[in-house]
Amino acid sequence: MAKTKETEIYYLDDDDEIVEKSKATKVNIRELDGDGNLINETFMLLTKKG
Amino acid sequence: MLSHKVENRLAEEQFANKYAKKLQRTHKRVQKEIDTIFAKAQKNGKWSRKEIYKYNRAKKLKSTIREQLGKYKGNFAKEFRDDLANLYKNETRWMQNFLKKQKGLGIAYENLNTGLPVQAVKSEVVDNIMIKGKTMTEYVGKYGDDVAFKVEQEVMDSIMLGEHPSKTTARLNKLANKMQNRVDMTVRSWTNAVWNKSNLDVYEQAHIKKVRYLATFDEKTCSECAELHNNVYKIGDEPSLPLHPYCRCAYAPYISEELTPSANDMPVERTKKAGDKIEKRNILGESRDCKIRNVKNTELIQPVDLDYSKQKIEFDELENLYKEMPEKLTENVDSIVLFDGRNPWDDYWEKEYGIENFKSFATAGDGQISFYSNGNITGAKAQAHINPTLYHEAGHELDKALVAKGRFSTSYKWKKAIKYDDIGYCSQYSMQAESNIEDFADAVKFLFTDPDKLKYLPNRITALADIFGREAIPQNLRKFIGGSVL
Numbered sequence: 001m002a003k004t005k006e007t008e009i010y011y012l013d014d015d016d017e018i019v020e021k022s023k024a025t026k027v028n029i030r031e032l033d034g035d036g037n038l039i040n041e042t043f044m045l046l047t048k049k050g
Numbered sequence: 051m052l053s054h055k056v057e058n059r060l061a062e063e064q065f066a067n068k069y070a071k072k073l074q075r076t077h078k079r080v081q082k083e084i085d086t087i088f089a090k091a092q093k094n095g096k097w098s099r100k101e102i103y104k105y106n107r108a109k110k111l112k113s114t115i116r117e118q119l120g121k122y123k124g125n126f127a128k129e130f131r132d133d134l135a136n137l138y139k140n141e142t143r144w145m146q147n148f149l150k151k152q153k154g155l156g157i158a159y160e161n162l163n164t165g166l167p168v169q170a171v172k173s174e175v176v177d178n179i180m181i182k183g184k185t186m187t188e189y190v191g192k193y194g195d196d197v198a199f200k201v202e203q204e205v206m207d208s209i210m211l212g213e214h215p216s217k218t219t220a221r222l223n224k225l226a227n228k229m230q231n232r233v234d235m236t237v238r239s240w241t242n243a244v245w246n247k248s249n250l251d252v253y254e255q256a257h258i259k260k261v262r263y264l265a266t267f268d269e270k271t272c273s274e275c276a277e278l279h280n281n282v283y284k285i286g287d288e289p290s291l292p293l294h295p296y297c298r299c300a301y302a303p304y305i306s307e308e309l310t311p312s313a314n315d316m317p318v319e320r321t322k323k324a325g326d327k328i329e330k331r332n333i334l335g336e337s338r339d340c341k342i343r344n345v346k347n348t349e350l351i352q353p354v355d356l357d358y359s360k361q362k363i364e365f366d367e368l369e370n371l372y373k374e375m376p377e378k379l380t381e382n383v384d385s386i387v388l389f390d391g392r393n394p395w396d397d398y399w400e401k402e403y404g405i406e407n408f409k410s411f412a413t414a415g416d417g418q419i420s421f422y423s424n425g426n427i428t429g430a431k432a433q434a435h436i437n438p439t440l441y442h443e444a445g446h447e448l449d450k451a452l453v454a455k456g457r458f459s460t461s462y463k464w465k466k467a468i469k470y471d472d473i474g475y476c477s478q479y480s481m482q483a484e485s486n487i488e489d490f491a492d493a494v495k496f497l498f499t500d501p502d503k504l505k506y507l508p509n510r511i512t513a514l515a516d517i518f519g520r521e522a523i524p525q526n527l528r529k530f531i532g533g534s535v536l
Contacts, residue, residue, distance in 0.1 A: 007402070008483060009403050010479055010482055010483065012478070012479060014273060016477060016478060016479060017478050018478040018479065018481075018482045021405075028479060029399060030483060030485075030488075031415075038415075038485075038487050038488075039415055039416075040413060040414070040415035040416075041413065041414050041415065041443065041446070042393070042395070042399065042410050042412075042413045043410065043411050043412045043413070043414075043435075043439060044405075044408060044409060044410050044411055045409075045411045045424070045427055045431065045435060046405075047426050047427055
């Protein structure tokens with residue numbers, strides 16, 4: 001994490017289509033270094049509310 | 051039991067083909083009748099409205115179409131009823147024999163020798179099974195009438211527009227394709243219903259009180275079925291199968307809580323395997339004894355006292371999946387760890403992106419893939435996401451290892467493959483990230499988990515064939531090797 005200079009977040013649905021945050025069932029976070037190289041990826045599964 | 055289910059799937063395929071062929075023959079007969087009438091009712095090679103109404107030709111054509119499709123409908127319902135009855139009998143006998151071999155489970159073995167649980171199979175089983183409120187005969191009857199009406203309508207529209215007969219044929223072919231899909235769906239749905247009804251009847255005959263819901267896991271599994279996987283129901287309270295068209299779910303007998311795993315996704319086998327090492331490792335800041343299994347030069351790690359209610363991924367399942375991955379992909383992954391705690395960075399992400407209760411499922415980087423506490427989701431959901439995660443992340447590690455410096459995905463070769471495939475990135479994720487790196491990892495993931503997603507990407511298939519070998523490319527995609535330019 002120390003090397004991380006930038007993070008990007010992507011919201012996806014069950015078909016791996018990019019969707020808006022409220023409709024997402026998955027989240028991918030990319031951590032990049034100063035040169036834009038990927039150094040870590042975090043994957044989260046969202047559970048339905050209610 | 052699993053191999054029997056696979057055999058059932060093959061039998062289902064044969065049934066679907068049999069009725070699809072019958073439909074094709076009917077389609078040909080209808081086409082022939084149309085050609086005969088056309089010869090008499092044409093002008094300058096096109097339908098003539100004037101000629102079609104002479105000598106009751108239009109009326110005759112309509113009644114011929116109805117007659118042909120009526121015959122198909124009648125034969126279909128009759129023959130399929132017989133087939134389903136035979137299917138019920140065969141499946142019942144198979145299940146009785148299977149249960150008889152399972153000794154010491156306290157089931158009523160003596161009842162399994164008394165013959166079929168239901169004697170009048172056609173009238174009491176096949177005729178009574180309902181899907182979405184309709185019996186098979188009602189469904190086929192209604193669908194047959196709808197189809198006859200649509201065929202008649204398409205043909206008459208074509209005639210009224212004075213179309214060339216090739217257009218009439220095209221209209222009929224389009225309709226025939228839709229009918230084919232419907233026949234396929236009907237056959238598979240009722241076959242599934244009869245198998246499951248047979249299984250339930252035998253379980254009741256053997257005095258088994260409960261069933262376990264079994265979904266089939268692959269890229270086609272729907273979330274509804276995945277959620278129900280492994281649930282246990284009292285017989286009579288189980289969800290009616292098929293749950294939806296093309297549903298492949300089944301019921302397995304649930305004998306007793308002592309003899310079968312509980313319903314809440316607990317792993318079946320948690321013992322230490324010969325060859326596992328036990329070593330202290332740092333687990334989220336705490337030194338714990340860990341079970342370490344070396345699989346293809348990768349360490350699979352989990353704490354010995356792992357809390358299974360928080361980590362639903364099974365160690366053995368992980369090992370099996372990992373063993374199936376090609377050497378090329380696994381050789382660059384150092385370790386895979388199963389944690390029963392949260393990713394320490396979850397709180398940070400929660401604040402950073404405003405996602406309440408952020409819980410990482412997995413992280414990957416620097417040769418390590420980590421799976422965190424996932425007690426908030428079902429075991430089935432966790433299992434379903436292991437494979438895509440492993441292939442994608444191992445793809446990243448391979449990407450770095452393929453070239454001495456940098457990444458293969460940013461090399462001229464992959465860039466050129468993306469350029470000449472000419473439809474942009476291979477997934478929405480890589481497209482949104484505008485990233486060759488994600489494009490490569492997703493292409494690797496697709497190759498091994500959902501290869502059809504690569505079918506319009508001949509240059510990427512070629513590059514992947516260079517990396518993994520031609521034999522790693524599924525048969526239907528091999529024709530693309532060679533790409534358009536690479």
